[in-house]
Amino acid sequence: MLLSTFKPQVLKLIELLQRHPRLIALYGFCSGMASFFLVDRGARVAKVIAILLLVSWLWLMLENLFRRSVERLFGIELPPPLMRFLTQLIHQESLFFVLPFFAITTSWNSGQALFTGLLGVAALCSITDPIYNRHLAPRRWLFLAYHTLTLFAVLLAALPLILQQTTAQSYRWALGTAVALSFVSLLGVFRGQRWWRVLGLAVLILALGGLGWVTRVWVPPATLxxxxxxxxxxxxxxxxxxxxxxxxxxxxxxxxxxxxxxxxxxxxxxxxxxxxxxxxxxxxxxxxxxxxxxxxxxxxxxxxxxxxxxxxxxxxxxxxxxxxxxxxxxxxxxxxxxxxxxxxxxx
Known part of the structure; x- marks a missing residue:
């Protein structure tokens, strides 16, 4: 009874998001700027925003379970285009949340400008539907790389706020988590392939993780x-x-x-x-x-x-x-x- 009461509101929210997708990008940018200034003043509200943002990433790893749960609880079948739109929404929220942190901490006359510039390009791609839907999302390997970069940046900004981790600790956790999840995601793409291709994938992922550690001087400390x-x-x-x-x-x-x-x-x-x-x-x-x-x-x-x-x-x-x-x-x-x-x- 309670679920049927909320069903019309859920449908209206989905319809509103589909009609005005640009509002999501604007909201993501405004919430990111608000979070930055709240952190600058030492407010705890920024921790809540960071926690909510990380929780929203769970659905990306449990997409199929999420879709089945919505269908069972609300009787709503979520079409694939809508699921892609929700993924795009989380990417927009995440990138515009972290950009103010990295923009202020970047040493622009160093290699850090490349990393922050890459995040800026990724944020623009997330709000440009032709690029995101036609060129990024259909290419599975490119989309997973994009997803991993976004998750890595979010963890760098969120972990010191939530757990009071040092930047050294947060960098290790963010890099390790991004490498592990990218391997699990790409393993699904390579399912059914020969064992030596899977082994090559593991070696490639580890090499990228090593590269991420060696080039850490190029990554700004998001909260310092x-x-x-x-x-x-x-x-x-x-x-x-x-x-x-x-x-x-x-x-x-x-x-x-x-x-x-x-x-x-x-x-x-x-x-x-x-x-x-x-x-x-x-x-x-x-x-x-x-x-x-x-x-x-x-x-x-x-x-x-x-x-x-x-x-x-x-x-x-x-x-x-x-x-x-x-x-x-x-x-x-x-x-x-x-x-x-x-x-x-x-x-």
């Missing part, structure tokens, strides 16, 4: 971003504020006072994370200093390193890369060391 940075010779320890930032410093001043690399990092409430300040001289690593940060401060967690031990000739280009424990780059500080005395001008 820099709110304030400075390279400065002075720092107020009491107020925990840096002095004036510099882009160039003389070698003599560097040897006498050293240099501070100051970073303020925004992280979700409850997250305890180890990061590294990696000092590089002309592209070569010369020092790696560990720092422990704690999430929840609206202005970001303030941390710094003070380097006083420099090479005999420090003149050149320097970088301080801010990395997670897994090697993902949060950001980069740059400065240049000039000679103590400028060479005389030629007459």
């Amino acid at each position: 971003w820099l709110t304030e940075v400075a390279v400065t010779p002075d720092l107020d320890n009491h107020q925990r504020t840096p002095g004036d930032g510099v882009e160039e410093v003389r070698a003599a001043e560097l040897r006498s006072k050293g240099l501070y690399a100051y970073t303020s990092i925004n992280a979700p409430r409850g997250l305890n994370e180890r990061i590294y300040h990696v000092w590089r001289f002309n592209g070569r690593e010369v020092d790696r200093i560990a720092l422990d940060i704690h999430g929840g401060r609206e202005a970001g967690y303030r941390a710094w390193t003070h380097k006083q031990n420099f090479p005999g000739n420090p003149v050149g280009r320097w970088q301080v890369q801010v990395l997670t424990e897994a090697g993902q780059m949060i950001g980069t500080l740059r400065f240049k060391v000039t000679p103590s005395e400028l060479p005389p001008k030629p007459h």
Whole structure:
């Protein structure tokens, strides 16, 4: 009796979604932006949104069971085009949920721009029906790759919010889950094939997983971003504020006072994370200093390193890369060391 009461509402909702599919993309984008700003302010509502989003992915793995359950409970036979539309809806929701996180955390002058750009292209494909329905969905292997990329991005953004996992832990779990599910999905495609093809598929999936781990520096840490940075010779320890930032410093001043690399990092409430300040001289690593940060401060967690031990000739280009424990780059500080005395001008 209760199910028959809700049947007209379910039918109306399905009809509305079919009539106005663009509203789903707009809703996905707005909910993603709202989630980002809620996380930025430390609100718990973002966790609820992330949990609901992950729960919605269960239907993608249990599609046939879901269709049979709806038919048994509501007496509604869901046609294949509608099932594809619901899958497209989840892809839209997922991609527009994670895009604001990756957009703000991406170091755009690095390889991370490729990953975030790929997510942007995937999001555009999800709201462009001719591309999604005619070119993406019919090609099973391409569709599964698209699905795996989306799931990987969702897990990277959601796991630190839900479980307070560090970015290193969430990256391992997200990559392992995406690799495992892609293997199970592709195994269904290769069912009935010779054993050596299935073995080759397993080797290929493992190789892709290894590639995902090696190229993790190209994947932005979705829930960590820099709110304030400075390279400065002075720092107020009491107020925990840096002095004036510099882009160039003389070698003599560097040897006498050293240099501070100051970073303020925004992280979700409850997250305890180890990061590294990696000092590089002309592209070569010369020092790696560990720092422990704690999430929840609206202005970001303030941390710094003070380097006083420099090479005999420090003149050149320097970088301080801010990395997670897994090697993902949060950001980069740059400065240049000039000679103590400028060479005389030629007459």
